[in-house]
Amino acid sequence: QVQLVESGGGLVQAGDSLRLSCAASGRTFYNMGWFRQAPGKEREFVATISWTYAYTNTKYADSVRGRFTISRDGAKNTVYLQMNSLKPEDTAVYYCATTTRYLRTNADDYDYWGQGTQVTVSS
DSSP, rough: EEEEEEEEEEEEEOOOEEEEEEEESSSOOOOOEEEETTTTSOOOEEEEEEEESSSSSEEEEEETTTEEEEEEGGGTTTTEEOSSSGGGGGOEEEEEEEEESSSSSOOOOOOOOOOOEEEEEEE
């Protein structure tokens, strides 16, 4: 049974940092992504990572590029989202998800989702 468990969310001030983790079990994944959903808004793409033994590639939303970094630990089957210089507009529930496809930014392309972790950034 596939399971994704996010952790690391919390309440921080603008300019602070947080690192989210997404631990996967039940299968080994090679394409994972982070999305977020703020109250009253649609779920939006944040970052995605795809890897093989030969490469690791990433893609970011324009709103987070240069501030957020997605990475992975293959041995732990875990993906991370390092979030620096957080802004109030980053406040949302953050979800990790998996896909069989390379560097997907559309939520519809993802098959399994975690339960989400709340990130709140105060001004």
